[in-house]
Structure formats: C-alpha cells, structure tokens
Amino acid sequence: MTVSLESLRTRQIDPTKPLLEVDDVVMHYKIKAGEVSAVDDVSFTVHQGEAVGLVGESGCGKTSVALSLLRLLPSNAEYISGEIRLDGENLLALSDEEMRARRWKDIAMVFQGAMNSWNPVYKVGDQIREVLDTHFRGMMSYDEQRHHMERLFGSVGLPGEMLDRYPHEFSGGMRQRAVIAMALACSPSLIIADEPTTALDVIVQDQILKELKRIQAEMGMSIIYISHDIAVIAEVTDSLGVMYAGKLVEYGPTSEVFARPRHPYAYLLLRSTPSITGPRRVLAPLEGEPCDLLRPPAGCRFNPRCPFATRRCTEEEPPLLDIGGGHKVACWNHEDVPALEEALQR
C-alpha cells in the first residue's frame, strides 16, 4: 500500500462533531515533598476544525494539559482519573505502543522554543523523514518522501532545498515554519501549538500565526493553542479557556470570553496585557504569585489573590457552570464581576 499525497491534504469536517473530549482529567506529579496537583478536574471539548486556546500564567498547568494529551508526561506524573477521548477512543486506556503509534499521526505538536526542538546534528529533512519512516513504514519510496517533504515545506513558504540544511542554518522564524511543516507531515487531525511564537519578534509572530490559521482552514484540522499571551491567541481561536493553578476557571467562545470575562482571574489577566485590536482599557498588573500547588488553598484556588473574594470563596470550591451560550465560569461571584469591575476602576 502506498500513501497518496492527496489523502494527506484535506479532510471532511463536521464542526458539530467533537474531535477531542477532555473529561474530568486529574493529574498529579509525585515529588519528594508530596503530590503536586498540576491538572485538576479539567474538561473541555475540541470540535472538528475548531481552534481552541488555553491561557494562563506560567505554572498554571497548561503545558501539563498539552503533554497529557500526548501522554508525554515525565515518569513521576500520575493520572488520577478522567478520560481523554480522541474520536471517541480513550487515549489513557491505550497501551504504550498503541499510544506511540498515535503520536504525530493523529496529534502533532509544535513546541515552545522551536530553536531547541531540532536535533542539532541531523539535517532538517532527515528529521522529518524520520516521522514518515516511523508512521508510513514501507508505504512511501525515498523519492515520494522527498516529494512530500518538499510540498510540506512549500506549504509553509520554505524552499525545498532547505531540507538539506542543518537546524542552525535556519533563522528562528524559519525554524518554527519548519516545525509546522513537520507537524503537518502525517496530516494529523489535531495540532497542539505550545507557545508557538514565543521568542520570535512581533512581525514573525504574526506571520506564523496567520500561516497556522490558513493551513488549519485548508486542511481541516483542529488546533489547540497554548499561550500566556491572551491577546495573541484571541485572534486565532474560536474558543478560549483560562486556566489557573491546574484548574480551568473559564471557558467559552473567544469573542465572549475576551469581551466579557466573568472570572476575576481572567478579567485581571486581560487587564494586565495590552491589546492592539481589542477594546481600549487601563492596564493593571496582576498582583501576587501563582499558588503553591503542593498545598493549594481551600475553596477557590484564586481566593488569596482575588480582589472580590468573599467568605464562601475560601470555604467552597466553585464548580464550572454554564452561564449561557456555552460560556462557563467557575466563580461564586461571577454575576458581580462586571459591577465590581467598575468599583475597581474608580
């Protein structure tokens, strides 16, 4: 059997069908001092062809969620409960070998800091060929592989000869494009982009994001963007989730979350970042540091830093509730946030 290049191009999508369902995932890291609850009760759904964003400060668990999807967590990580279903199949129940075969073929990843995702001693083309060798063993001839890789490079705007270059001969932006090309190699149904544009300058950032968006639309794949920069991913995503201390505290359509954040943390996070395209607003720093995940505070994990915290917040953990239109918030006082916002502005 050979792989036709056309079958690697586009797929039929049905935007109402879920592709990836993350269901109540709880994950802990075991360290000497105890257990770190890095991902706590996180649930969200990525539909076919949908772009989802996850934002939060560093250490909030967004990268842990990303690595969980590929089951690439370090050996001291432990899944306590939950399911991660891709096309209805629970990834957490697969054997290691089955999971290995799924990686990159079904879910590819664009890592943060593309500089270091390339092994410096091999040519870029050979590192992409490795993927084809592994996932399409015996299905593509050497020349077909080459042809396929040249088309991949072409689709991200890189000349085919660059395949014979070493990573250090690429500029930062080119390296990131090459990473995207490699991510497309098996035409996966989902790409996870973990801080895809950090460490690149603003113009290149913009180019890369546009490129990703175009490719996503063309090939009909879903993307999960992960970033600490809410303004960057607001432009390219359909849905947006805000994470704090391992919990998903707000989730909904991007336009809704971005314009009317209901969780105080999401609200403060938005206020702390400038935006060119979004509504004009007064910048305010987000005070305090993320909570200690070894000993998370009782009640809402955000309560020690929350300007609106009440007694209830320190005692009971708020559930993630739908407040209409698929907009979900985990806050006892979400109805009061807009009013409190005004108080805060004065």
Added chain:
Amino acid sequence: MSINERTTKHEVSRATGDDLARELATRALADTPIWRIRLRLFRRSFARNWALFRDNKLGLVGLAMIAIFAVMAIIHPILMATVWDPAIYDPVVGYDSVAVEVTVVEEVTDPISEMEYQEARLRFGPLTSLGDTVTVRLQPAPPTLAGDYPHFLGTDPQGRDIFSQLLYSTRAAFLLGAVAALTTVLFATTVGAIAAYYGGWIDGGLMRFADLILLMPLLPLLIVLSAAFSINMVMLGLLIGVLNGFGGTAIVLKSQALAIKVKAYIDAARVAGGGDWHVIFRHIVPNVLPLTFLFMMFGVTEAIAIEATLSFFGLLNVPMTWGVMINTAQTQGYLLSGTDFWWLLFPAGLAVSFLAFAFFIVGRGMDEVINPRLRAR
C-alpha cells in the same frame, strides 16, 4: 559604599549575584544591615544546597568515609602519646619482633619436607625432632590482637606496625590532598577569571600556556622531577596544584567565568566604579566558587593517586605513606603474596582506593547540586 562593592564572597549558590540583587530589590526600603542579608542568603543557599546534596545517598556515604579517615588521622598522634610505645609503634623507625609458635614438619615424606626438617635442625639446634613446637621470631608477622604489643594489622617485613603506618599515612594523604586542591583552585580561579575578564592577548597567552601544560604528560613529568629533586609531600602537592591550576582546570573555569562576565551585575559593579581587581575577585571569583569546590574534590582524588603511584615506584622523599607501604611489600618480594600476606597489600591499597573513592563521590554529589540535569527525577 555601593551595594555592589559589598557582595559576599562566601556564597555557595551559583546564582549568588542574582539572589542578592533580588533580595535587595524586595527590601530596598528596609534598613536591615547588609551583612545580615548576606548571612541570611548564605544560610539559605547553604540549606538549599545541602538539601539537594542529601538526596544523593552516595555523596553522604562519601562524607561518612572521609569522616572515618579524618578520625584515623586524628587518633594516630593521640595513640602515640598515650597507649603506643614509640619504640615499637613508630610508623617509620619502630620495631617489634613477634614470637610465633611453629610446628616442625610431622614426618619426612618428600625432598621438600626433608629440606624443611634439616633447616629447622640448623636453626634450632640438632636436638630438634619431628613434630616439635618451636618459637620463631618472624617478620612480617600476621595480625595479633592480644599480647604485650598487639598489632591489629600485623607488622611489615621490617617489624613495623602496619596499623600505625596506616593511621600515620592518612594524615599525610589529607595534607597532600588539601595542598594540591587548594593550590589548583587558587591558580585556576585566578587564571580563569583574569583570562575571561581581560580577554585579548592576556587570555590568548594564558590559554596557550594551558595548552602547553596539557601537552605535558603529568605522571612521566612528575617521575622526572621526583628523580631530579628530592620531593616531599608539600612540594608534591604544590607541583600537582600548579600544573593542574594552569592547565585543564583553568580552561574550564575560564569558560565558567565568561558566562558570569556577561551578567548584568558585573556591569553594575563596573558602572558603580569597581576597579578591575575588585570586579574579578569580589564578583567573578565568588561566583565560580561552586565549580571550584567540585574541582577541589576531584583534585584531591587525583593527588592521592599520583602520590601513591610515585611512592610505589620509590621516587618520593617521604618516610611513610600508603604508597611507601605497598612499595615496601613489593621491594621485599611480597608483590604476589595475595592472601598469604594480605596485611602487607590490602590495608594500604584499599586505603588509597577508598579515600580517593570518597572524595570522588562527594564531588559527584556536588556536581548534581550544581548541574540540575544530573539529579534523580
């Protein structure tokens, strides 16, 4: 005095400069005296590093072994002053003849036993007959635990107490290790920091010199030198230290110092009016210290091995060391005595090996503290 001029030089944490800056930034308004901040930082970084080191069981074993050797080194003079008679137990000039009861061959069966019988008659008089028990004074003598002068590890071919020699040599080994390690670090940090700070022809000259020293094979060179001059322990320590300090260690420390030279607080110190020497010795050198501690540990290991090797060849002018002990066993023809005269070969050989082993694993433990990637996950 500016803040930068007062940075401590006792820090063990690699991020010293950054830590201090952060600490000062957060408490800029508080009027805590700077030495107290410094002390607190030192205590904190020490506690942090110690906690990391403690995770490495092997490193702790190494520390324990070094402690045992230290006790050995300390008790020798005490024993000599109190329990041990210097005439018998002195490691170099002591002498004790040990009487051992030996049975003359039971019956003559072959030429060898015939020869042994004749020899016994020669030594103990013609009245000696088969099966008699005679008293012989023999050297080297096996360990004796009782009697007037117990020898826990027996005596050597010249009637000297092996245990006393072993303890005495421990002190020499520590002395040598300390001298060699300190000299290495002193020269290497100075050379490395100066080369990194000034760059240019100073750097080029020092590094070419380091290349030349790297070209010199250490052991043959020391063999030549110890054949040419009468070298004692301290001189050997200095020699090893200088050769290492100007050679490989200097190159490694230079690259480390280069990484520190580009940090912001170095610029700050210069802008604040710190002179070259001030910046080198109060800012760069303190920050390469963690790495130098590491090299000190490995330096001790190397120095111990080199001394023992040179002594083993009988090239050093030292009265007694572990190497001399093995050399004695070798030159008196006990080289392949194996388990028959185990007390001549094993105590000294194992002592050299174990002390080097101990310093090496402590060094590895420190390496894990400095280099997070090596730590167990």
Added chain:
Amino acid sequence: MIKFLLRRFIQMGILFVIFLSVIWLILQLMPGDVSDTLIGDPSIPLTARADLRARLGLDQPLHIQYFTYITNFFRGDLGVSFSRYPQEVSAILWNALPRTLYLFLTATLFAFWLGFKTGKLIAWGRGGKTEQGLIVGGVFLQTVFYPWFAIVMLWLFGFFLGWFPIGRFIDARLWQGAPFLANDVFELIVLTVVITGVLYGLMRLAIKRFATNPVVEHRLRQGAALVTVGGLLLYWYLSPMRTYAADIAHHTVLPVVTLGLVAFGATMLLTRSSMLETLGEDYILTARAKGLHDRAIRDRHAARNAMLPVTTSLVLALAFVIGGGIITETIFSWPGMGLIFLQAIGVNDLPLAIGALSITGVLALVGHLVADILYTVLDPRIRIS
C-alpha cells in the same frame, strides 16, 4: 579547511619545539649523568669516565648540547641510548611503540565500546538497583589505586587461579629455537587486526548506505562482524605461527583486561552523565512526540549527541598512553614505551628518556588535532573556519 590545517600544523610545530625544550631542560636538572654508573666499579680507571663523557658529548656547555640535540632531533636522529649503547634511541622506541599502542588500543577501544553501551543503557532506564550498583562499581574502578589493582589482578588470575601467565610478553621456553622472531609475529598480529578493523569499518559504511530497513541493517552488521572476525581467526588458525601468536595473545589478555576495566568505569560514568544532559534537551521531547520508537530516540537522538564528550575523552586517552603505560607495563613486565621510559630515568639515560617523552608529545598533539576534527565531523554546528 586546508588553511585551517596549515595553521594548526604551524601552531603544533611551535608548541612542540617549546615542549621539547622544556622537557630537555627539566631532564638536565637530574643530578649526575650516566658516567656516574662507572664510579661503583673499581676496575674502571678514572680516565674512562672522562672518556665516556667526552664521547657522549656530556663535556660540552649546555647550550651547545641543547642546539645539537634539537637540530639532530629534527633530522630524525634521536641519538644513541646511553644504557643500551650502541643501540639507537629511535630503533628502541620504534620497537616498543607498537607494543604499547597495541596494548592500549585494544584495551581502550574495547572499554570505550562497552562503557558507552552500558552508560547509555543505565542513563536511559534510570533509578534501578543495577544503575546504583554499576555507578558504585564504575566509581570504584575509576578511583582504585591502579598499581595495587593491577597487582591484585595479577595475583588473582595469574598466580592464584593460574589462568594467565604472570607478566612478560612471551613465554621464553616456548620461543626457544622458534623459527620466527617474536617481534615479527607481533607485528603481523597488529597488522592483521588493523586490516580486520578497517575492513569491518568499510563494510559498516557500505551497509549504512545500502540497507533499506533497520532490521536488515542490524543483521547485516552482525554478519559483517562474523565474517571479518571469523576471517581473522581462520587466517591465524592456518598460519604456521599459530602457537607463537597464541602465546603472545595469551600474554596480552591480563594487561588488556586490567587496563580495560579501569577505562570502562570512567567511560561508563562519563557516558551516563553526558546522556542525562542530552535527555533533558527539548529535541528529545520532540522525538518522543513524533512517535519514534524508544530505541530510535535512545540511539539516534540521545546517544548520538551524548557521544561528543566521550569521543574527545577517547582520543585524548589514546594520546596519553605512555603516561598510563608506565604503571601497566611495569607491573605486567610488558616491554613497551612506559617501561623503557622508567628504566631510562632510573639509569640517567637522557636521550632515551627525552625520546620517549617526545613521542608522548607528538601523540598528544595529534590527539588534540584528531579530537578537533572529529568534533567538526560529529557536530555540524562547529565549522572549521
């Protein structure tokens, strides 16, 4: 590239002259000279001593001696040995060098091969009892007092168990009246081993180029090893020198194993920590995310990059064979460079001692150059410019 090499050669030349001068000077500091050995013998007249000094040029002022030596050296004349008069120094060294290199190449290459494999495996599957045990063993081998360790090995295997001969290069009784010279047989052994190695290397390169899938490649590699080593053994089995070659080989085992064990410990530890460093790199995570097989990640990505420092240490270890050889060769009575050097120092045979040391210098210089070139081959980021 050529420009780089040219500049390196010039640098190396200058460095070598300085090295040689320093060595020469240090050796002049040795008290007395070779004529002192005549003092002990009353039958030798006092004038003989002065005669000898004059004949050896020892009565000349130092700077004249120095320039004579240096100019002669670069004409390829290393002088005449004092203690083995009238043998030429170069002839003595030329005889001894292959023996030392053979001993060390065999031991070091084997130790590095095994140490690299073991280090790679224990770094990959971390945290087991095996890892702890191997680390302790490796550190012990690296820090053990080597002369003592060699003596214990010699006693255990040569004397107590009697498996191997105690020291020396050949068994004198066997070689009495032998139709071959020991050195000829030895050189033939070295030659055939080198040819086998080169053949195997070439076959591996060919296999790498033409093999289509990893399983076939693995099989072919095993086949190549079998054919080359089998061919070597067959050649010697059919050779009339068989028993003599076997005798030399038998004498080699113990020093090679002893030396190899020590090098093994060091390589294993170095590989392990180098592997741990690479395993923390981002491209390893990428490789895992790509769904590569564990073996590919371990061998192609982690171990390949961890190889760099290990290779350097291998090349530099080979450059310092004479320093290391002194101990091994003394204890196993192996007539190589180290033993010759030590004996020369003992009897004030300066030409021989300087000759031996100068070869050390050449080897070290070549070693550094090879290490640099290997680095550029192994790491494309480093370009010779």
